[in-house]
Amino acid sequence: MLELKKLTKTYRTGDRALHEVDLIVPNGQVMALIGPSGAGKSTLIRCINRLVEPTSGSVILDGTDITALGSTGLRKMRRKMGMIFQEYALVERLTVMENVLSGRLGYVGFWRSFLRKFPQSDVDEAFRLLDRVGLLAMADKRADELSGGQRQRVGIARALIQNPRLLLVDEPTASLDPKTSRQIMRLICELCAERDLAAVINIHDVALAQMFVERIVGLKAGELAFDGKPTEMGEDVLTRIYGEEDWQATIRKVDEEEVEAEVAAQ
Amino acid sequence: MTTATLEARLGNGWKKPPFIPNPALRWSLFIGGLIYLVLAISSIDVNWTRVAEGLSRGWAFVTAFFNPDFVSRGGDIWDGILESIIITITSTVVGIALSVPIGLGAARNIAPLPVYLVCRAIVALSRALNEIIVAILLVAIFGFGPLAGFLTLSFATIGFMSKLLAEDIEEMSKAQAEAIRATGSSRLQWINYGVQPQVMPRLIGLSMYRLDINFRESAVLGLVGAGGIGATLNTAFDRYEFDTAAAILLIIIVTVMALEYLSGIIRAKVQ
Numbered sequence: 001m002l003e004l005k006k007l008t009k010t011y012r013t014g015d016r017a018l019h020e021v022d023l024i025v026p027n028g029q030v031m032a033l034i035g036p037s038g039a040g041k042s043t044l045i046r047c048i049n050r051l052v053e054p055t056s057g058s059v060i061l062d063g064t065d066i067t068a069l070g071s072t073g074l075r076k077m078r079r080k081m082g083m084i085f086q087e088y089a090l091v092e093r094l095t096v097m098e099n100v101l102s103g104r105l106g107y108v109g110f111w112r113s114f115l116r117k118f119p120q121s122d123v124d125e126a127f128r129l130l131d132r133v134g135l136l137a138m139a140d141k142r143a144d145e146l147s148g149g150q151r152q153r154v155g156i157a158r159a160l161i162q163n164p165r166l167l168l169v170d171e172p173t174a175s176l177d178p179k180t181s182r183q184i185m186r187l188i189c190e191l192c193a194e195r196d197l198a199a200v201i202n203i204h205d206v207a208l209a210q211m212f213v214e215r216i217v218g219l220k221a222g223e224l225a226f227d228g229k230p231t232e233m234g235e236d237v238l239t240r241i242y243g244e245e246d247w248q249a250t251i252r253k254v255d256e257e258e259v260e261a262e263v264a265a266q
Numbered sequence: 267m268t269t270a271t272l273e274a275r276l277g278n279g280w281k282k283p284p285f286i287p288n289p290a291l292r293w294s295l296f297i298g299g300l301i302y303l304v305l306a307i308s309s310i311d312v313n314w315t316r317v318a319e320g321l322s323r324g325w326a327f328v329t330a331f332f333n334p335d336f337v338s339r340g341g342d343i344w345d346g347i348l349e350s351i352i353i354t355i356t357s358t359v360v361g362i363a364l365s366v367p368i369g370l371g372a373a374r375n376i377a378p379l380p381v382y383l384v385c386r387a388i389v390a391l392s393r394a395l396n397e398i399i400v401a402i403l404l405v406a407i408f409g410f411g412p413l414a415g416f417l418t419l420s421f422a423t424i425g426f427m428s429k430l431l432a433e434d435i436e437e438m439s440k441a442q443a444e445a446i447r448a449t450g451s452s453r454l455q456w457i458n459y460g461v462q463p464q465v466m467p468r469l470i471g472l473s474m475y476r477l478d479i480n481f482r483e484s485a486v487l488g489l490v491g492a493g494g495i496g497a498t499l500n501t502a503f504d505r506y507e508f509d510t511a512a513a514i515l516l517i518i519i520v521t522v523m524a525l526e527y528l529s530g531i532i533r534a535k536v537q
Contacts, residue, residue, distance in 0.1 A: 076450065085444075089442055090442070091445070091463050092442065092463075093463040093464065104449075105449045105450065110452060110454045110455055114458055162449060168448075
């Protein structure tokens, strides 16, 4: 279980990115975090694994207060949190396999990782994950030879090989086409279900979020503005989070798709 | 300017705003520069009779190039070249080995401030001192010979490589490095996986370039007694053996061009 208590981040420039955010994500729950640009979504996700140091408040994962950890403790804790990035953030000049195995860096010593002599169990798991995301044949390709969707699949495999308790997902579909976006979101949600993983997913595409997740949290100017089921998202909620706009199209599109999906399922 | 209405702007031409907005300052800088240029040129004092005499000596030097003598001092030339190559390779290897840690330390985005300042100070010192001056100092300390040349070039390599490597590290993709940090990697693993792959092509390209510079410099350093082919070249000049000097210069030119070609191929391969 992930628990945020009065999490606050004020940047040195004086920008107040987060203000006393309280949030609980139970085990196995996939949660989407929406909000306008600059609302603090990215900051919130990075405060959880302390890529950004919170100013005050605490982050508690499975009973451990992450904000109180020293550097060794933090490294151990980061292993439990897989992160998936906007623009994939693969190390482009490394092979796909090296990128996936880099998810095990927290578990192996320096020389093993330097010589690329990972334990056989890690190598096997890397191949299994690559097979699961459909990229087994690409294992020895360099990461920059892959397409956007393929890269994000490698990013997902890298996060999962950490054997995490929680996935932190930052705009996973921001640079993907609509179809690939859905495939990636579906893959993330399926994998979370398979492994009973909790996930916090930052996402701009409200309709896409409604399609796949069980809970949506809206962030506005660093504070919670909405917390509920995707079905509870109405025009009034979107206006509260983003401001005045004609939301009819955004919501109706989802309804139609849901109906289509239901029809297809029957 | 933004307040002007569309009607006021339509039909009027558009010019790129000048780099220096103040016209008085702009024109005085321009005219000042012109006056300085005229004064500077008029201050050059050429002794034409001296040039007329010197031309024949210059011509002797040039004609020597048409019949370079590789043979009569062949043994000396060979020893000098070999020494230069040894100086070049050893100083490049040692210089690069030292500049990697210093370059890491001199990158503001990965080094803590005290380390950064120390490494930047080393880089600044190495870059501020010209190779010739360092060589004269080291020849005074270690005596004539290749050791002084080797130490000089190692020192110069540190300034060059560390600075450029640090700049490349500072420009690396933050996202890629951040992703490796998020896996719970240690600092060394982070550098090995998140930083090194991003800067490797630059490091290899610069190393090849530095090899080429060090060879050229080793020829110059011999003139102040730091060993290598430069020492042989200096002796040839002292004895007015322009044909031997020409042979040495030709060898240097060919070697530098070969190195240039080789480094071009290697840099194209490593991307």
